[in-house]
Amino acid sequence: MDISEVRERIVVTADELYNAKGIQAVGMDELRSAAGVSLKKLYGEFPSKSSIVMAVLEHRHQSWTEGLDATVQQARTPRDRLLAIFDYLAGWFCQDSFRGCGFINSFAELGAVSPEVAEYARKHKESFQEYVGRLALEAGAPAYLAPQLAILAEGAQTTAAIAGTSDAAGQARQAAEVLIDAALPAD
Amino acid sequence: MDISEVRERIVVTADELYNAKGIQAVGMDELRSAAGVSLKKLYGEFPSKSSIVMAVLEHRHQSWTEGLDATVQQARTPRDRLLAIFDYLAGWFCQDSFRGCGFINSFAELGAVSPEVAEYARKHKESFQEYVGRLALEAGAPAYLAPQLAILAEGAQTTAAIAGTSDAAGQARQAAEVLIDAALPAD
DNA sequence: TTGCATTGAGAACGAACGTTCTCTACTATG
DNA sequence: CATAGTAGAGAACGTTCGTTCTCAATGCAA
Numbered sequence: 001m002d003i004s005e006v007r008e009r010i011v012v013t014a015d016e017l018y019n020a021k022g023i024q025a026v027g028m029d030e031l032r033s034a035a036g037v038s039l040k041k042l043y044g045e046f047p048s049k050s051s052i053v054m055a056v057l058e059h060r061h062q063s064w065t066e067g068l069d070a071t072v073q074q075a076r077t078p079r080d081r082l083l084a085i086f087d088y089l090a091g092w093f094c095q096d097s098f099r100g101c102g103f104i105n106s107f108a109e110l111g112a113v114s115p116e117v118a119e120y121a122r123k124h125k126e127s128f129q130e131y132v133g134r135l136a137l138e139a140g141a142p143a144y145l146a147p148q149l150a151i152l153a154e155g156a157q158t159t160a161a162i163a164g165t166s167d168a169a170g171q172a173r174q175a176a177e178v179l180i181d182a183a184l185p186a187d
Numbered sequence: 188m189d190i191s192e193v194r195e196r197i198v199v200t201a202d203e204l205y206n207a208k209g210i211q212a213v214g215m216d217e218l219r220s221a222a223g224v225s226l227k228k229l230y231g232e233f234p235s236k237s238s239i240v241m242a243v244l245e246h247r248h249q250s251w252t253e254g255l256d257a258t259v260q261q262a263r264t265p266r267d268r269l270l271a272i273f274d275y276l277a278g279w280f281c282q283d284s285f286r287g288c289g290f291i292n293s294f295a296e297l298g299a300v301s302p303e304v305a306e307y308a309r310k311h312k313e314s315f316q317e318y319v320g321r322l323a324l325e326a327g328a329p330a331y332l333a334p335q336l337a338i339l340a341e342g343a344q345t346t347a348a349i350a351g352t353s354d355a356a357g358q359a360r361q362a363a364e365v366l367i368d369a370a371l372p373a374d
Numbered sequence: 375t376t377g378c379a380t381t382g383a384g385a386a387c388g389a390a391c392g393t394t395c396t397c398t399a400c401t402a403t404g
Numbered sequence: 405c406a407t408a409g410t411a412g413a414g415a416a417c418g419t420t421c422g423t424t425c426t427c428a429a430t431g432c433a434a
Contacts, residue, residue, distance in 0.1 A: 020299060021299045021300060022295070022296060022297070022298075022299050022300060024211050024296070025299065025300050099298075099299060100294070100295060101345075103349070104291065104295060104345050104349070105295035106295075107287070107295075107348070107349050108209070108287060108291060108292035108293075108294075108295035108296055109209060109211070109295055109296045110209070111209075111286075111349075112207060112208045112209050112212065112286060113208060113209060113212050118349075121349050122349055122350060122351065125346065125349050125350065126350070144358070144361065147354070147355070147358045148358055148359070148361065148362040150342075150346070151339060151342035151343055151346050151355055151358060151359050151362065152338060152339060152342055152362070153342065154341070154342035154345045154346050155337075155338035155339055155340065155341035155342025155343070155345070156338055156342070157345075158288075158291050158341045158342070158344075158345055159312065159337070159338050159341050161294070162290070162291070162294050162298075162305075162308050162309055162312050163309060163312065163313070164309065167334070168334070168338055171331070171334045171335055171338060172335070172338050174331065174335065175335040175338065175339070175362075175366055178365065178366055178369045178370075179362055179365055179366070182365045182369065183365075
């Protein structure tokens with residue numbers, strides 16, 4: 001078994017557990033047994049729990065960004081690509097494992113106590129805002145539109161997480177449609 | 188010193204500490220010394236930490252709701268009352284102590300592990316949605332507007348918290364204006 | 375086969391936490 | 405003044421957690 005396979009299995013398992021129960025609620029022993037590795041191997045791959053947390057955040061960022069972009073690229077027009085953001089959210093919210101945005105959650109849990117985590121969450125959200133900004137630019141929208149759509153997406157995530165339903169995705173999508181049509185030059 | 192004074196002081200202190208550092212990062216001893224009470228008194232007033240957490244959530248709900256309504260009631264027209272929600276957020280985000288919505292944070296921290304906390308966060312958000320719904324009804328808006336505005340407000344909170352700026356309040360307010368004007372019968 | 379390096383299982387350790395207990399000092403009443 | 409009850413300070417307890425250590429088992433080279 002490859003070394004990087006072990007790393008990946010640890011990170012993927014930790015991602016699932018941290019998402020399901022919260023980071024602080026999952027001990028190293030639970031992670032160890034869920035990932036099927038020895039404690040020695042765990043600490044051979046990662047020097048500490050917080051380094052696993054950071055690796056999980058990187059993993060989350062990558063898979064979330066890729067999933068979003070995959071959905072967005074299926075849309076044909078710039079306008080539809082902006083709306084596709086909310087289609088991606090809708091699919092995400094319907095998953096049983098959905099428990100809210102992992103970056104919002106980790107920021108809430110550890111942001112006040114771990115500058116690394118807070119900074120990574122900030123960067124993730126910043127990268128999302130830039131992504132929306134690029135899509136909006138391609139749609140010929142004014143600069144103020146992208147932050148508005150990003151805020152809608154953020155709100156949909158927390159609303160869906162706490163309410164336990166996926167309604168917020170559709171509601172945010174409809175709001176986005178109004179905002180986009182108000183911002184785009186009529187054509 | 189009145190018994191209820193002690194309770195209140197404990198709750199207020201716990202609210203501040205939990206907000207600043209996260210619930211799990213604040214131990215009973217830190218709370219005890221910050222509130223200036225003995226451990227015996229602490230456990231005389233509350234049977235456990237989780238009961239303090241629930242009392243803090245109730246306190247947060249009440250002060251947040253009252254603060255919001257106070258700002259909203261200063262506005263004269265129904266439309267301005269809807270927009271006043273975002274003025275309240277703007278003022279809140281500028282406070283040094285602002286670290287995001289306490290209900291989102293406590294849900295992220297404990298929601299997966301404590302059904303009480305998850306349920307209380309759900310109820311708080313539900314109550315906010317109903318509040319927005321009443322304001323929207325008074326403005327003569329269609330039913331779909333209120334959830335849209337609520338999602339904007341949620342998104343502004345998490346965006347402001349993670350980004351560390353208060354920009355999101357103004358951005359959300361402008362989006363709200365567009366949504367309101369699109370939804371309200373022209374007059 | 376013998377000896378050495380590596381690995382896994384889990385015991386052990388130190389710290390932190392929630393909670394309870396002990397002991398001392400003080401207060402109030404007879 | 406004497407005494408019973410109360411309250412505060414903090415020691416103590418049991419548990420959990422992150423991390424390290426021990427030791428036996430395994431695989432491999434000579």
